[in-house]
Amino acid sequence: MVARRLADAGLAQRLLARSPERAPDLPGARVLRASYADTAQTRAALEGVETLFMVSAAENEHRRQQHLAFVDAAAAVGVRHVVYTSFLGASPTATFTLARDHAATEGHIEASGMAWTFLRDGLYLDFLPLMVGDDGVIRGPAGEGRAAVIARRDVARVAATVLKDPAAHAGRIYDLTGPEALTFTEMATILGKHLGRKVTFVDETIEEAHASRESYGAPDWQVEAWVSTYTAVANGEMGPASDDVLAVTGEPPMSLAQFLAEN
Template identity: 65%
Template sequence: MSTPVDGAPPTLAVTGSTGWLGGLVAHDLSARGVRQRLLVRDLARAPRLAGSVAARCSYGDGEAARAALEGVEMLFMVSAAESADRLEGHLAFVDSAAAAGVRHVVYVSFFGAAPDATFTLARDHAATEEHLRASGLAWTFLRDNLYLEFVDQLVGQDGVIRGPADGGRAAVVSHEDVARVATAVLLDPAAHAGATYDLTGPEALTFAEMAQVVSEVTGRDVRFHDESLEEAYASRAVHGAPDWQVDAWVSTYTAVARGELDGVSGDVERLTGRRPVSLREHLAAQRRA
């Protein structure tokens, strides 16, 4: 890690700056004149931002993580890419943060995170939250709902969204709204210590309603097919993904069916001062772009 010419390395560290969420947050903070330390696995991919330095860091590499976090007070922790050992990496990284003297972690979790959540990966988030609570560090949890940017990507080549979601609802939220909340929290972290925020869009939709919105805005003929569990596993088996991944894909829908992603929160607007973007607004903006 290089040290800026104007003094010591920044005490705010941001993970995931080469991805969509960490990237949005890092760019927003830089535009506001906030100095930050970008923790990345590949230094060559780190964004070049005013007031930032890059440090090589991997969640599962305790020695490298502790070195990268030395002198950091505030840490923005984006959840790692989905993998069979993601939770182990999360827990190790929290331990590294505590050992390095980090004071406060803002962690990107998931709506309804709980040890018995239907969505399998939400259980990993619950375990990470619990580890942070026990770490002695101050913490803030940002629990985002399903991302509305993914809705039209769920549409198959035949124009069908498939999944065992029944008539359940999800309060899908945009990437940019989650990033705006994260920035607001990082600009005044003490005000949000110990808080858990549910980040949702302005409405909770069934997948049939999502399909209708996609149809109306894009002009495509899109519909939703409510699969049985057997159909869901069979239709995803063709991808050759490992069992844990298929379970995660299917349980996304069954969690919706059980009402675990339903419920609109006012946290996005309260923290950012802006009404969250709806699925219709997002798709319309894409069409205009």
């Protein structure tokens, strides 16, 4: 979505991809093979780049090391500014385990000497319908905590705006959220209305949450990440709603109800 917005604006760009054949064919865009690693191939792909939009890697147990290596490669070839997709509440002590990896990446970028802008995305509301089980239930230890969920397209709008004039956003941290912080009970009600079936939320205990997710055979780090998504909400770390999307783009973010109505 970001690449298409930049192409529509007439900006030249390089699209770095592990699988170049999967990259979109866009005017003014070159596709180069690269990975989240400090390799000769990655350095060659970054050579001459002034502004790097660094989208965080797919969740995996080595993501922190991959991010740090990629930052090192960018700094080594003279990249001047990194715009990084981080996570809301990124901190070494965050409840959500993967937010700790984002904090480490932010720190490494800051220490690199490159200019930076951090886009701290909230939970993606695009994903919420997939959290509903076949029985119409969302389960997790979130209690009555609130999350200011955001549409990915709103994140893309912010990123494209920043990338068109990165110097104006240097040294800034933007909390990217939707317009309202909702409990999972409220989300379930909204989802049910738009999906045309009853959707409810069940507040699991932490023990129940681990047990239900371990049945998928996922590794321990992944199970902990899944469970801590909900406990972070319970601890108030996924909100409140921010005005940063409006402040950067001039347009407010869409609500969960608006998103579902359009999709």
